[in-house]
Amino acid sequence: MLVETINNRKTAGATESTVLGPFHMVASPRRALGDTIDLVGIGPQCVLEGRVLSADGRPLPGAVLDVWQANDQGFYDVQQPDVQPPGNGRGLFTTDTSGAYWFRTIVPTHYPIPTDGPVGTLLAATKRHPYRPAHIHFIVTAPGHRPLTTHIFVAGSAYIESDAVFAVKKSLITEFTPAGDPDQPARARFDIVLQPEA
Numbered sequence: 001m002l003v004e005t006i007n008n009r010k011t012a013g014a015t016e017s018t019v020l021g022p023f024h025m026v027a028s029p030r031r032a033l034g035d036t037i038d039l040v041g042i043g044p045q046c047v048l049e050g051r052v053l054s055a056d057g058r059p060l061p062g063a064v065l066d067v068w069q070a071n072d073q074g075f076y077d078v079q080q081p082d083v084q085p086p087g088n089g090r091g092l093f094t095t096d097t098s099g100a101y102w103f104r105t106i107v108p109t110h111y112p113i114p115t116d117g118p119v120g121t122l123l124a125a126t127k128r129h130p131y132r133p134a135h136i137h138f139i140v141t142a143p144g145h146r147p148l149t150t151h152i153f154v155a156g157s158a159y160i161e162s163d164a165v166f167a168v169k170k171s172l173i174t175e176f177t178p179a180g181d182p183d184q185p186a187r188a189r190f191d192i193v194l195q196p197e198a
Helices: 002-007 118-125
Strands: 045-054 064-068 090-094 100-106 135-141 148-154 186-189 192-194
Touching (some): 090 100
Parallel strands (some): 045 192
Antiparallel strands (some): 064 135, 135 148
16 A cells, blocks of 8 residues: 555545555456446445546546456455356446446445465464455546546445555545435445546
8 A cells, every 4th residue: 555655646636546456357347337247136236326537627438447346245256256157246337428437236345355375474463354344446547547546435334444455545435325215226426536647
């Protein structure tokens, strides 16, 4: 996180970056706006929407959002190839003419990072827990703008104040608002502001 923060200083108003994480795939499945990235159907449903904008407030049509998250048990598809279908929790979306995007998924949950290697030894030595708060990953690109790697974090999630990898930034904490009707999905909004290339 220290290296990431030093290398990704932002201009005023731009969305903050954070770490990539180990579970990104080079080619996420391309999906249409409004599609779901949840291929299993287990867990509380939600709709995530927002706009991609330039730092001057202009919408960015045709921006590409690569999104990925863990399932309701805190595992990514690549960790459970015999349990989850390939591409579960992943999608590649393109913003519309107004820079808007929206898709369906599940409200993410917190989970522990793997501790069976040197990371586990480091956590034990520093007496730190292995948990990450609930989050969804994004890589956002648009012509003429710097690519952004970031997360959104679920407001009120366990471990939001003590993320094992120190990746939480207050500006990235997002409310996932339950619907009044239990048969309807929760909703969350995350607008993304990209920095122009120098």
